[in-house]
Amino acid sequence: MKGSRRGTIEKAPGIGDFRQAGAQPAAGWTTHEKDERLVPTHCCFCGVQCGMYLRVSTDGRVFGVEPRDHDINKMKLCPKGVTAYQQVNHPDRLTQPLMRSQRGEPLRPVSWDEALDRVVSEIRRIQETYGHDAFGVYSGSSMTTEKTYLVGKFARVALGTANVDYNGRLCMVSAGAGNKKAFNVDRAANPWSDMLLTDVILVAGANVAECFPVMTQYFWAARDRGAKLITVDPRETALARTADIHVGLRPGTDAAFFNGVLHVIERDGLIDERFIAERTVGWDEVRDVVADYTPERAGNICGLDPALIEKVARMWGEADKAMAFHARGIEHHIQGVGNVLTVIDLVLATGQIGAPGKGYGTITGQGNGQGGREHGQKCDQLPGQRSIDDPEARSYVAQVWGIDESELPQKGLTAVEIIHAAEAGDVKGLIGLCNNPLVSMPKGNRIRRGYDALEFHCQLDFFLSETAERADVVLPTTAWAEDEGVTTNAEGRIVKHNKATEPPEGVRTDWWVICEIARRLGRHADKFSFDSPRAIFEELRVASKGGFADYHGVTYERIEETGGIFWPCPSEDHPGTPRLFEDRFFHPDGKARFTAVKWIPPAEEPDEEFPMRLTTGRTVAHYLSGNQTRRIGALVEQAPRPWVEIHPSLGFANGDPVKVVTRRGEVTYPALVVSTIRPDTAFVPYHWASPAAANDLTVDDLDPTSKIPEFKVCACRLEQGAEVTVVPLPPVEPGKTPYSDEMGSTDDRRPPTAPQGRGTAR
Amino acid sequence: MMNRTLFIDPGRCIGCQACVAACRECDSHRGRTMIHLDYVDEGNSAAAMPTVCMHCEDPVAPCAQVCPADAIPVGPDGIVHTAAKERCIGCENCVHACPFGVPKLDLTEMLQYKCDMCYDRTSRGLSTMCATVCPTGAIFYGSYEELLADRPHSRASDLFGFSDSLVQTGCAMVVPAGRESVSVPGGYV
Numbered sequence: 001m002k003g004s005r006r007g008t009i010e011k012a013p014g015i016g017d018f019r020q021a022g023a024q025p026a027a028g029w030t031t032h033e034k035d036e037r038l039v040p041t042h043c044c045f046c047g048v049q050c051g052m053y054l055r056v057s058t059d060g061r062v063f064g065v066e067p068r069d070h071d072i073n074k075m076k077l078c079p080k081g082v083t084a085y086q087q088v089n090h091p092d093r094l095t096q097p098l099m100r101s102q103r104g105e106p107l108r109p110v111s112w113d114e115a116l117d118r119v120v121s122e123i124r125r126i127q128e129t130y131g132h133d134a135f136g137v138y139s140g141s142s143m144t145t146e147k148t149y150l151v152g153k154f155a156r157v158a159l160g161t162a163n164v165d166y167n168g169r170l171c172m173v174s175a176g177a178g179n180k181k182a183f184n185v186d187r188a189a190n191p192w193s194d195m196l197l198t199d200v201i202l203v204a205g206a207n208v209a210e211c212f213p214v215m216t217q218y219f220w221a222a223r224d225r226g227a228k229l230i231t232v233d234p235r236e237t238a239l240a241r242t243a244d245i246h247v248g249l250r251p252g253t254d255a256a257f258f259n260g261v262l263h264v265i266e267r268d269g270l271i272d273e274r275f276i277a278e279r280t281v282g283w284d285e286v287r288d289v290v291a292d293y294t295p296e297r298a299g300n301i302c303g304l305d306p307a308l309i310e311k312v313a314r315m316w317g318e319a320d321k322a323m324a325f326h327a328r329g330i331e332h333h334i335q336g337v338g339n340v341l342t343v344i345d346l347v348l349a350t351g352q353i354g355a356p357g358k359g360y361g362t363i364t365g366q367g368n369g370q371g372g373r374e375h376g377q378k379c380d381q382l383p384g385q386r387s388i389d390d391p392e393a394r395s396y397v398a399q400v401w402g403i404d405e406s407e408l409p410q411k412g413l414t415a416v417e418i419i420h421a422a423e424a425g426d427v428k429g430l431i432g433l434c435n436n437p438l439v440s441m442p443k444g445n446r447i448r449r450g451y452d453a454l455e456f457h458c459q460l461d462f463f464l465s466e467t468a469e470r471a472d473v474v475l476p477t478t479a480w481a482e483d484e485g486v487t488t489n490a491e492g493r494i495v496k497h498n499k500a501t502e503p504p505e506g507v508r509t510d511w512w513v514i515c516e517i518a519r520r521l522g523r524h525a526d527k528f529s530f531d532s533p534r535a536i537f538e539e540l541r542v543a544s545k546g547g548f549a550d551y552h553g554v555t556y557e558r559i560e561e562t563g564g565i566f567w568p569c570p571s572e573d574h575p576g577t578p579r580l581f582e583d584r585f586f587h588p589d590g591k592a593r594f595t596a597v598k599w600i601p602p603a604e605e606p607d608e609e610f611p612m613r614l615t616t617g618r619t620v621a622h623y624l625s626g627n628q629t630r631r632i633g634a635l636v637e638q639a640p641r642p643w644v645e646i647h648p649s650l651g652f653a654n655g656d657p658v659k660v661v662t663r664r665g666e667v668t669y670p671a672l673v674v675s676t677i678r679p680d681t682a683f684v685p686y687h688w689a690s691p692a693a694a695n696d697l698t699v700d701d702l703d704p705t706s707k708i709p710e711f712k713v714c715a716c717r718l719e720q721g722a723e724v725t726v727v728p729l730p731p732v733e734p735g736k737t738p739y740s741d742e743m744g745s746t747d748d749r750r751p752p753t754a755p756q757g758r759g760t761a762r
Numbered sequence: 763m764m765n766r767t768l769f770i771d772p773g774r775c776i777g778c779q780a781c782v783a784a785c786r787e788c789d790s791h792r793g794r795t796m797i798h799l800d801y802v803d804e805g806n807s808a809a810a811m812p813t814v815c816m817h818c819e820d821p822v823a824p825c826a827q828v829c830p831a832d833a834i835p836v837g838p839d840g841i842v843h844t845a846a847k848e849r850c851i852g853c854e855n856c857v858h859a860c861p862f863g864v865p866k867l868d869l870t871e872m873l874q875y876k877c878d879m880c881y882d883r884t885s886r887g888l889s890t891m892c893a894t895v896c897p898t899g900a901i902f903y904g905s906y907e908e909l910l911a912d913r914p915h916s917r918a919s920d921l922f923g924f925s926d927s928l929v930q931t932g933c934a935m936v937v938p939a940g941r942e943s944v945s946v947p948g949g950y951v
């Protein structure tokens with residue numbers, strides 16, 4: 001029914017079409033397959049890592065999904081999970097290497113040999129001319145741990161460059177740095193099933209209902225057992241709507257809020273003195289700092305009624321058991337690490353960690369956001385979450401890799417810094433994979449300048465992303481269903497993705513491509529003779545052995561048998577560690593560290609010219625830069641384009657073209673006027689490309705420790721616009737018709753019905 | 763209400779449309795969603811609500827009553843089925859008669875489609891696709907006893923009021939405690 005009937009008939013009340021025009025999978029429907037196989041695997045999208053079955057026909061095509069009763073999700077799926085399989089046979093898939101001889105020329109198909117030879121000769125030329133570190137690798141965390149491990153090894157061993165980093169730098173690093181500081185390990189402390197045992201759950205800066213929809217069942221299971229829910233967010237999200245307390249604070253004031261809460265808890269004697277004395281270090285300094293954050297002062301900074309801070313403090317402080325969660329809302333700040341530490345201070349001061357129903361965790365954003373940051377593709381870490389400047393770790397990993405420790409580079413630049421270094425001419429060549437920074441990095445114009453300044457850029461992907469479109473060489477790689485390997489979900493549970501189908505002809509796995517480049521380069525080529533993900537995993541087990549994220553006891557077979565193993569798991573007879581810190585924290589003395597944090601204002605505060613705060617985030621139908629989800633009909637139909645969410649008191653009508661202006665740029669969005677957002681704050685979802693990109697507006701100031709950009713707040717001005725900015729179609733290779741053209745996403749000028757998208761009644 | 767049936771709990775709905783996406787996956791109507799998802803308090807909250815066929819029991823399903831072609835079968839189990847393709851004449855009577863706005867007419871085929879509680883699944887003892895995937899449990903499939911075992915504080919009603927007409931349904935709506943014995947306001951009067 002593709003393309004039929006959309007908007008062609010004036011509808012009588014109660015009569016409508018079925019929206020099927022937009023909801024067709026690009027590869028069409030296949031039904032009633034005889035003798036279909038169900039392949040157990042997990043979703044490719046967020047950090048929940050829901051179990052699912054892929055339906056595979058007898059001739060090996062993935063054609064559907066079936067719910068799977070896995071421990072994590074208990075058959076539940078979100079709309080992205082239900083439609084994820086539609087990527088596999090998508091007509092936009094890249095199936096041949098593409099290359100251009102110089103910028104400005106169109107990409108043209110070439111053979112794998114020609115493409116790889118070009119990559120290798122450019123790596124050689126750039127490294128010989130400018131030095132090893134002039135060639136960088138920018139990776140991602142939506143691929144298996146085997147691949148992310150291999151990327152770190154490839155950069156250090158085959159390229160000998162210090163400049164390797166990953167897109168978790170835009171996502172998880174504030175939480176990671178805060179956790180390392182407080183606990184000396186970077187992992188959520190509890191399995192989510194602990195939520196069923198707790199009395200109070202606090203969620204800060206996490207739009208759980210849209211970004212981790214399937215996690216909401218844990219909140220309701222807890223509430224059905226009597227638990228209270230506190231949400232902290234500038235927007236009253238779908239989870240916040242029914243919370244016992246919703247704290248609608250001003251973006252960029254989280255540390256002041258949590259210091260205010262801890263002030264009241266300390267003042268009212270609700271701290272756990274015994275826990276503080278026995279299991280922590282540094283309370284006195286925190287106590288002295290929070291003394292300055294009276295509810296009145298904190299309320300003033302946060303734009304809140306001080307009574308609300310008192311109320312939260314009492315609900316948390318008086319709870320027998322409590323758990324705190326946070327996500328990017330508090331982490332995407334120049335004080336991202338500090339914000340995280342204020343939540344940890346609250347947890348430690350009240351002794352709410354390390355026991356059933358008592359705990360804390362960040363909610364990892366990407367599918368393998370946890371596993372992808374543990375094994376060495378972070379610029380400052382080696383496998384096993386080891387620090388790259390730890391001499392013992394260096395010598396161990398060098399020995400596993402069979403190289404001399406002196407060959408192992410030191411810490412390199414972080415993600416955004418690599419692109420800024422390209423702009424400055426210090427990084428000349430780049431291999432990118434599993435990311436789309438031209439949509440996802442802040443201050444888009446500067447990022448485009450950085451990529452344009454590269455002498456050579458190679459990008460690996462299975463769809464032609466906005467970033468791949470500008471590359472010199474594009475290498476077509478597998479979608480998740482075409483390869484196997486492990487991921488680690490937001491709880492720290494290692495699960496396994498299984499291969500459901502062969503890749504399309506011409507497509508290679510990311511690990512094959514990396515190994516092949518290494519082999520052709522010749523530098524330690526023998527260290528990249530892997531013939532399967534399993535072979536890489538076996539080496540990873542050894543490389544992580546004795547580290548913080550110890551996978552040594554995890555095998556593919558054990559994962560299949562158990563449904564997932566929580567690290568650390570040092571030996572094959574070890575059951576894994578679902579709950580951390582029951583006896584000790586990971587610092588040598590076993591104690592957790594308090595950190596006193598003084599609130600600092602965001603990098604860009606509102607002023608007369610730009611009086612509003614702009615914040616950015618996700619919507620439920622899309623994932624990250626949208627390179628995958630903007631091509632899936634059902635998801636495009638639900639959320640075809642970005643919008644600006646604003647409060648009715650600003651005087652704009654729903655659907656008005658509203659121009660959002662910042663010092664970086666301007667974009668005109670249709671207004672979604674809702675009373676669920678603060679009047680001083682505007683929200684834009686970030687999944688779409690320039691010229692409609694939220695990241696054309698954001699600031700690129702970084703947290704000094706984690707180097708995370710401040711995506712969650714900058715200053716903006718709203719004006720009545722003329723026409724809303726047209727959303728560009730997702731790129732496809734030259735000569736192809738984009739499937740998305742039929743989905744009508746470009747000509748849509750309307751805002752959604754609600755932040756979650758457009759209702760089925762339209 | 764039916765023994766094993768659907769319970770709709772709008773309080774839990776997060777409007778994610780997993781139910782809509784999952785409904786489209788059904789082999790008997792791929793690409794068409796039989797479930798409706800509305801943002802019921804536009805501009806004021808993130809509230810949302812799915813609408814499935816409520817499988818009216820008393821009076822017998824209005825859609826079936828008004829069908830001039832006798833195309834909408836009602837099974838002994840209470841399931842009100844989609845109009846039989848060989849009988850449906852695309853007259854829209856059912857569309858207008860349904861108090862919940864459930865049946866839809868495919869304007870290309872001129873055939874009616876409606877939710878049949880995933881008969882292909884529920885008749886084999888499986889849960890409906892929407893309830894299976896619903897991330898929050900806003901759509902629950904099971905008996906009232908099973909609902910209460912899982913959610914001791916929940917109460918449900920299977921009686922809806924439309925002006926002075928009462929409709930008893932096979933599916934039920936989770937309602938605030940104390941409201942389970944009064945009819946659920948049915949919308950426009």
